[in-house]
Amino acid sequence: MAAKFELKKSKNDKFVFNLLAANGQVILTSEMYESRASALNGIEAVRKNAPNDGRFGRLSAKNGAPYFTLKAANGQVIGQSQMYSGAKARDAGIESVQAHAAEAGLDDQTAT
Template sequence: MAGKFELKKSKNDKFYFSLLAGNGQTILSSEMYEAKASAVNGIESVKKNAGDAARYEKAVAKNGSPYFNLKAANGQVIGSSEMYSSESARDAGIESVMANAAGASVDDQTAA
């Protein structure tokens, strides 16, 4: 099963998206956007940049958990991962985003 983006609206009327792997696990989450069009542009930016290994920033949280950010060409973060238990799990997460993002469909859950 292919990956997909879920586009959602928060309780405070902001928009965000998540990229899910084929198994339904969230592998990348966006920031909150004021406008739906901005969130849609974010999805397109993830699709465009996900295949470029240089766009991934590997990081470690204060509690020692590895995670990553996906950045656009301008250096802006367009998505962040969950916290992982190990660097190898984080690297597998990056590989999953690289494999799933470009061809992922968009499930728009914002329509009332």
């Protein structure tokens, strides 16, 4: 399986997407969007910004767990990772997003 974006509709009728690695693991999750069109724009923003290492924030949660965010050119966060066991694992997650986001397909699960 190749990396892909999975677009879903939440129970409260908002839209969210995940970027899944080739092994099916979620490596990036979006914010909630009010419309499908906005979520699709978010996916394009991830594709556009993922190759730029400067767009990634390398952060730690209150409990010390490392994670990352991906920001658009305007500074808005367009995606966040899961919590990782260590900085090395987080950095591998960033590398995976950088390597796969631009070419990832779209699995649109919002069609009714």
